Amino acid sequence: MTIKLGVPSKGRLMEKTFDWFGARGVSLARTGSDREYAGKVEGIDGVDLVLLSASEIPRELAAGRIHLGVTGTDLVREKLGLWEQQVEVMAELGFGRADLIIAVPQCWVDVDTIDDLDAAAAAFRKTHGFRLRIATKYHRLVREFLRENGVADYQLVDSQGATEGTIKNMTAEAVADITSTGETLRANHLKILSDGMMLKSQATLFRARKAPMDDAERQVLNALIEKMGM
Numbered sequence: 001m002t003i004k005l006g007v008p009s010k011g012r013l014m015e016k017t018f019d020w021f022g023a024r025g026v027s028l029a030r031t032g033s034d035r036e037y038a039g040k041v042e043g044i045d046g047v048d049l050v051l052l053s054a055s056e057i058p059r060e061l062a063a064g065r066i067h068l069g070v071t072g073t074d075l076v077r078e079k080l081g082l083w084e085q086q087v088e089v090m091a092e093l094g095f096g097r098a099d100l101i102i103a104v105p106q107c108w109v110d111v112d113t114i115d116d117l118d119a120a121a122a123a124f125r126k127t128h129g130f131r132l133r134i135a136t137k138y139h140r141l142v143r144e145f146l147r148e149n150g151v152a153d154y155q156l157v158d159s160q161g162a163t164e165g166t167i168k169n170m171t172a173e174a175v176a177d178i179t180s181t182g183e184t185l186r187a188n189h190l191k192i193l194s195d196g197m198m199l200k201s202q203a204t205l206f207r208a209r210k211a212p213m214d215d216a217e218r219q220v221l222n223a224l225i226e227k228m229g230m
Contacts, residue, residue: 002048003221006052006066006070008053008070017070017093043227058071058075058079066208068208069206072204099201101193124153134154135157136175143156165188
């Protein structure tokens with residue numbers, strides 16, 4: 001039996017993860033073509049590399065099908081209810097940084113805070129007869145944040161594409177999305193609410209709390225933790 005390590009299967013997250021492990025003496029590599037999700041691990045015995053999409057890794061950790069996984073904080077907290085009972089943070093990797101924020105049109109000059117948004121939502125419903133729409137991929141996190149801040153008069157609309165474009169397309173009045181530089185928001189004439197930061201996310205190495213391990217696998221995990229300096 002081996003320890004299974006889940007890593008994003010493509011793009012900069014995969015490359016940066018490979019670099020992070022490589023700098024600590026563990027070499028991760030993809031084998032075969034870009035269409036094959038196979039990999040190898042060198043520098044430590046008993047660890048298998050599993051290449052998955054970043055959004056699949058929280059689910060696989062929660063199910064105990066992988067022991068360790070690298071993915072964004074935002075994805076773990078969005079996809080796993082009571083996430084701290086299901087996974088443990090082993091290390092923050094220092095890349096893949098992004099902020100989950102709420103943004104509104106720049107022309108809303110009187111809306112700068114969550115309280116302003118709450119007032120605007122009430123006025124919007126009174127004027128238009130339906131709730132102000134917030135486009136997002138992060139339904140759990142947005143609902144929790146707005147509930148904690150006393151905002152109730154809104155509806156979430158699912159956005160799996162370019163969330164910033166939903167306002168221009170008149171399918172939403174506000175957005176809740178991940179941003180790293182804010183450039184796309186500005187290009188779409190949106191502004192972040194001054195207190196609209198919901199979460200600072202980055203690539204993180206998580207351990208599955210419920211993944212079964214025998215004594216040999218526990219020894220491998222301890223050896224990996226020691227080698228990584230965690």
